[in-house]
Amino acid sequence: MVENIYRKLIIRELKGEVSTEEAQIIDKWIKESPENQKLYNELWSAFQLTSPDVELFIPDKEIAWANISNKISVPLKRRSLIIQLSSIAAAAVIFFLIGFAIRYSTTEKLPSSFLNQYSTVVVPEGQKSMIILPDGSQVWLNSGTVLKYKSSFNSQIREVEITGEGYFEVTKDNSRMFRVNTGNVSVEVYGTAFNIRNYKEDKKLEVTVERGRVGLVKEGNKLTELTKGGQALINEGSDEMLLSNVKVDVVTAWRNNELIFNATPLEELTKYLERWYGVNITIEEKMKKKHNYTFKVKTESLRELLELLKVITPLQYKIDGKNVTIRYSNQG
The missing domain is CATH 3.55.50.30 (Phage tail protein beta-alpha-beta fold)
Known part of the structure; x- marks a missing residue:
């Protein structure tokens, strides 16, 4: 629980949303143990993996970046359009030529042509990865998984597509739904934690909720709602759905290797x-x-x-x- 609180605070810092006092709290926490330093490095790597910047920074952001750099235990260099993958991220992130993910300030308007471009995260078999989406949501991706999201992800609706398996810890935002498309069925939430298993060769969709509430929707119709410990299993090409209560820690054990x-x-x-x-x-x-x-x-x-x-x-x-x-x- 305590680690989760610091995760969220660190993500806010990486997005430039913390106060000076909060930044000092993070700095103190990092110095308490090598494990805390490691977690900070991993979150920084995951954030950079899916949030590459171009050299369009205002002075206060440069100062914030310098403060963050001092907390990382390895030398850093500000990157432009070249993505350097760290050891934590065994994923390949593909930013399409027209749609590379430029992070604009909240006052700038994204061109319409940019909004329809996709970023794709590919995790090879035998590997796992964790990424941080633009809204601060964390996603752990299992072997052989592909995750896609549009450049407009952080606007009116937060929407991703997944093939494979992912554990989602969604940042709560009642004004913007978070939707995971898996083919014919979508998972809709506002803020919760859940696991999706959707490998093509398995020919079935499995959704398991760790906390909060999620809705399963097909062609605009809600199939069911799941709460803590609930699991839905839907076979490909069938409208039949098996609902059960499961031990979530068993389903999500892969996240802890x-x-x-x-x-x-x-x-x-x-x-x-x-x-x-x-x-x-x-x-x-x-x-x-x-x-x-x-x-x-x-x-x-x-x-x-x-x-x-x-x-x-x-x-x-x-x-x-x-x-x-x-x-x-x-x-x-």
């Missing part, structure tokens, strides 16, 4: 592992629909995990670069 499985079928398990480790896994046909697994993955390597599966199931595996083959052992 963990995977938790509970009676998960082998076929579904391997999909997670493919994205987690950035590999392709082939299962022997006769192994399918026969094995379920319950365990946790955190720091284990792919080989260590496969060795664990060998203890549970009579199988053997072969790793050939990024290709993994799993089949029954000769004894099975």
